[in-house]
Amino acid sequence: MLVAAEWLYGTAFFSYLVTSILYIAGVTGKKIKIENGTAASNKWTRVGYWVAIFAVAVQLAGFLARWIGGGHAPVSNMFEYMSFWAWAIMLAFVVISAFYHFPILGAFAAPTALAVLGYANVFPDVNMSLIPALKSYWLYIHVTTAALGEGVLTIAFAAALMHLLVITEVNMPDKRSKWLEFVLFLFITLIGFVFISLMYKVQGYHVSDPVTGNVYKLPPVIGSTGTDVGSLATLFGIPLPLFNVPSWMTWGKAPIRLNTLLLTFVVSIILYLVLRLLNRKPLVRTVSAWVKGLDAPSLDELSYRAIAIGYPIFTLGAIVFAMIWAQEAWGSYWSWDPKETWALITWLYYTLYLHLRLQRGWEGERASWLAVAGFVVILFLLVGVNFLIVGLHAYA
Amino acid sequence: MASQSKVGRAVTVTILLLASAGIIFALLSFNQSDENVSQPQVGQAAPNFSLTNTDEKKMSLQELRGKVVVVNFWGTWCDPCREEMPRIQLMYEKYKDNGVVVVGVNIGESRVTAKGFADRLGLTFPIVLDHDRSVTLNQYKIGPIPTSFFIDKQGVVRYIYTGPMSSGYLETKIQTLLSQP
Amino acid sequence: MTTVVRRRRTLTTWLWDFFASIKVAIVIIALIAISAVIGTILPQENFIPSLNPGAYYPQTYGTFGEIYYTLGFSHMYTSWWFVSLMLLLGISLIICSLERVVPLYKSLQRQQIKPALSVIQRKEIYVPAAGADETAVDKLIEELTRRKYKVRREGTSFMAERMRISRFGAYILHIGLIIIILGALSRLIPGWYVSKNIWVEEGQTVSVTGSEFFVRNDDFIVEFYDDGRPKHFETKAVIIDGGQETVKQSIIVNSPLKYKGFMLFQANYLPPMLRTLDLELTEKDSKQTLGKFTMDFSNMQTEYKAGEYTVRALDYFPDFVFGNDGPTTRSTDPNNPVLLIQVEGPGIEKPLKQWFFPLNQMVLEQESKYELVPFGGRMVETTGLRVQKDNGIPIVYGGSVVVLAGLVLVFYFQHKRIWGQLHDGVLHVGAHTSKNWFGMRKDMEKIFQSVGMPVEVSLNKRGKK
Structure with missing residues (x-):
């Protein structure tokens, strides 16, 4: 069963990739007619949509197979959780596309889901038996509902980004187009991280530091305090680490994390520069050409609708069910654990969005920027907290 | 409206x-x-406690009012505590006739252990047993040990020191407190 | 309001207007969010492995940690100003809601069944159906009633309304939040909230903090996976209330024991530890037993009677190790107990000191003629239970239900209104909705369809949004 699950997850991953390619090919192939503010679908995007549905179905099958094979719902480690989030994004895209006809949305939503699924694969995909605190149905309910809410909110991000690309005059080198370019760069950063992590994971790379016992899964450019420069490994003949972390950064796995951040940053810059050179103009101009002519208010509305649908689901899953689970497992419905606190912060953030939009008239551009930044908040909730903050939460 | x-x-x-x-x-x-509630601060009255010593006699902080008291929290498993004990003993012998008392508060160990330890190191100052650790944890909020409280003749905490004390530190603090009314 | 009036505002009016402002509410929410972010930069005090945060933060995180601690960020969520922000949010929620819900309620109560025709004509959705008569009005009303609209009629005019309550969704949601805040604050009521860890050794009976009953640990079970991660913890617990065994239940993680508003959670455990040993005092040469006694390692005595003999404990090292300056102990737990003893009794003129190793039978040449031989004993494991009582939980859960109901009303339902008036054979129908104009348009088309008056419904400009 677990083998089948692995195979199904692999197929899903491949289908995400195909969907993304089809959609991007569809919008770049100049075959999409944009008339009266709406885009007609073409062969590419129609096939893309069916592949997306296939991907959702296959991953659901994989999810169930893994559940049966592993004996517990596969949402109990980072690989499983991130995969589920990617699935939720894809599902939200498929469902919302059925109601709102925006084939171009796929060119943004599918790559996002693909990046998230890629990120999931950075983590070990072993089926772990559960520690006692995770053996609870409330946990499954909490985690899946929260992921669904986050998936819908991610669609809001994609629509808001499209909206910004439509309304921004990208040929002007002003602040707005610079910020949009920066958003694209951030996306490349995510891809860059997934890329190097997967590359070294496939090789089974790991270097352990004899001084601290830390295990590096990426070339150790930065060493812990006390580790001799050049004593750990080499990269292209350069002895590593090149330098040590500042002496105050000694706790826990801080050096490893700093190392990962640095490498991600370097790889992302290289990746960006390569794309930028190939493109010969800011990336934002190319991407905005895909969406030029779309009806901006409809995209704004779509983004808002996605938040209006996602917010109650997020409240239910990430706050209410989380409280019930915490009550059952730890004996206290709220203990200000970093993950819990960040769920609240995310909730407050979208609360602000709704009040600003509905009560203060923040529609259009400002609302879209808020929705785009909201994705960063969600990313921090799901990735940053685990990566940067040491908490008591279940997933290590 | x-x-x-x-x-x-x-x-x-x-x-x-x-x-x-x-x-x-x-x-x-x-x-x-x-x-x-936090540790008793310098300038506050030292919380009173009443514990039995290694000779099974009751002893309270209250009854030492009028003397300079050094309350030292320690355990036999703590190496720095063991390290500073001979110096504390020395100062105790030197100043006990001038109105200085050292009270060693043993944290959570048995009488046999505490007494055996005192005998081996030749400690003669009173050692009381905080068997359920309530004085250590609830009243004095001790974190790392050894921790010592210097209490003046009025029963007010004047100095707090965490870690093994040097003879010089002990002596200057004791002399300062003795010189005051 | 003129400036003259504004200048005369009393303090309370000013405060009311302050809290009734959405801007102020947004600022308060933002401040709470920012404070919460700051509170997650470093672990909060209740998560650090130290009893002395004042020393821990500078030691672990350097200058930054010291500043963080000094500013009080290390106990952010219980600080008076964070709680104040929460309370300000509560006040803002109440006043913002009151300020808006009363006028909304009144205006919805005062709706006219028969507004001026021009009002209908200016609705975002407006359909003039020609060739209609009173029966058409009847049929339309019937159809609307079937579709769960509440219809009020005045001659040939009518007004139909659906899901008016969705307009109040936001306020219901706010009420839910206020209930949650009150539920969380109920912890301040004496006796409503208990949270304490207790340790219960196997066989031991311990008072449950804050209650009048006791818990006994009959057995503690711990299992591990092969890789060393914990698999299963279980305490076989018995509640003793008023001298009676009232409840017998296994406590496992995620499945607490509930009794009289208290919950006992499996939270922790200590590995097996030597508790008692049954010892025989024997004469080495003759193997003759001189006496028996039991030694309790958690309560070491200075002397034990063994028949006519006395075994005196001179020194005791619970966790023996030979250090740089002689024998010493690593901890207070009897992991490797070693005793210095001497045997006194008939025929012993000069008692000899001797070492006693209860667990490791060290071969040591000792002059003494006596030895202690263990023949029984008891190892115990200790379970760590979390005692939790929170009478506010039902309030918080209830508040959550109200919040969710409010959210569903706000985001998944809509308030729809339809007006109709018959003038000279033309039925003028106007419609308004709080959101989803597209759906409303489809609704109208279906309604007309089913009464046999197919029309095409389009939106006026205002409704396109």
Whole structure:
């Protein structure tokens, strides 16, 4: 069963990739007619949509197979959780596309889901038996509902980004187009991280530091305090680490994390520069050409609708069910654990969005920027907290 | 705007603010009454305790009022505690006739262990047993040991030191406190 | 309001207007969010492995940690100003809601069944159906009633309304939040909230903090996976209330024991530890037993009677190790107990000191003629239970239900209104909705369809949003 699950997850991953390619090919192939503010679908995007549905179905099958094979719902480690989030994004895209006809949305939503699924694969995909605190149905309910809410909110991000690309005059080198370019760069950063992590994971790379016992899964450019420069490994003949972390950064796995951040940053810059050179103009101009002519208010509305649908689901899953689970497992419905606190912060953030939009008239551009930044908040909730903050939460 | 009476609004606002103030006050006193009270600070009266010593006699801090008291929290498993003991013993012998008492508070160990330790190191100052650790944890909030409290003749904490003390430190502090009324 | 009036505002009016402002509410929410972010930069005090935060933060995180601690960020969520922000949010929620819900309620109560025709004509959705008569009005009303609209009629005019309550969704949601805040604050009521860890050794009976009953640990079970991660913890617990065994239940993680508003959670455990040993005092040469006694390692005595003999404990090292300056102990737990003893009794003129190793039978040449031989004993495991009582939980859960109901009303339902008036054979129908104009348009088309008056419904400009 677990083998089948692995195979199904692999197929899903491949289908995400195909969907993304089809959609991007569809919008770049100049075959999409944009008339009266709406885009007609073409062969590419129609096939893309069916592949997306296939991907959702296959991953659901994989999810169930893994559940049966592993004996517990596969949402109990980072690989499983991130995969589920990617699935939720894809599902939200498929469902919302059925109601709102925006084939171009796929060119943004599918790559996002693909990046998230890629990120999931950075983590070990072993089926772990559960520690006692995770053996609870409330946990499954909490985690899946929260992921669904986050998936819908991610669609809001994609629509808001499209909206910004439509309304921004990208040929002007002003602040707005610079910020949009920066958003694209951030996306490349995510891809860059997934890329190097997967590359070294496939090789089974790991270097352990004899001084601290830390295990590096990426070339150790930065060493812990006390580790001799050049004593750990080499990269292209350069002895590593090149330098040590500042002496105050000694706790826990801080050096490893700093190392990962640095490498991600370097790889992302290289990746960006390569794309930028190939493109010969800011990336934002190319991407905005895909969406030029779309009806901006409809995209704004779509983004808002996605938040209006996602917010109650997020409240239910990430706050209410989380409280019930915490009550059952730890004996206290709220203990200000970093993950819990960040769920609240995310909730407050979208609360602000709704009040600003509905009560203060923040529609259009400002609302879209808020929705785009909201994705960063969600990313921090799901990735940053685990990566940067040491908490008591279940997933290590 | 005229849908609610001015008086109603005034009453509502006042009640809400008063209630909030009340809640904040309750919260602050709640935190205080909780175990969150901090270590006795320099300048505060040293909390009194009454424990039995290794000879099974009751001993309280209160009855040492009028003397300079050094309360030293320690355990036999703690190496730095063992390291500073001979110096404390030395100072105790030197100043005990001038009105200085050292009280060693053993944390949670048996009488046999504490007494055996004292005999091996030749400690003659009184050692009391905080068997259930209530004095250590609840009254004095001790973190790392050894921790020593220097209490003046009025029963007020004057110095707190965490870690093994040097003879010089012990002697200057004891002399300072002895020179004061 | 003129400036003259504004200048005369009393303090309470000013405060009311302050809290009734959405801007202020947004600022309060933002401040709470920012404070919460700051509170997650470093672990909060209740998560650090130290009893002395004042020393821990500078030691672990350097200068930054010291500043963080000094500013009180290390106990952010219980600080008076964070709680104050929460309370300000509560006040803002109440006043913002009151300020808006009363006028909304009144205006919805005062709706006219028969507004001026021009009002209908200016609705975002407006359909003039020609060739209609009173029966058409009847049929339309019937159809609307079937579709769960509440219809009020005045001659040949009518007004139909659905899901008016969705307009109040936001306020219901706010009420839910206020209930949650009150539920969380109920912890301040004396006796409503208990949270304490207790340790219960196997066989031991311990008072449950804050209650009048006791808990006994009959057995503690711990299982591990092969890789060393914990698999299963279980305490076989018995509640003793008023001298009676009232409840017998296994406590496992995620499945607490509930009794009289208290919950006992499996939270922790200590590995097996030597508790008692049954010892025989024997004469080495003759193997003759001189006496028996039991030694309790958690309560070491200075002397034990063994028949006519006395075994005196001179020194005791619970966790023996030979250090740089002689024998010493690593901890207070009897992991490797070693005793210095001497045997006194008939025929012993000069008692000899001797070492006693209860667990490791060290071969040591000792002059003494006596030895202690263990023949029984008891190892115990200790379970760590979390005692939790929170009478506010039902309030918080209830508040959550109200919040969710409010959210569903706000975001998944809509308030729809339809007006109709018959003038000279033309039925003028106007419609308004709080959101989802597209759906409303489809609704109208279906309604007309089913009464046999197919029309095409389009939106006026205002409704396109």
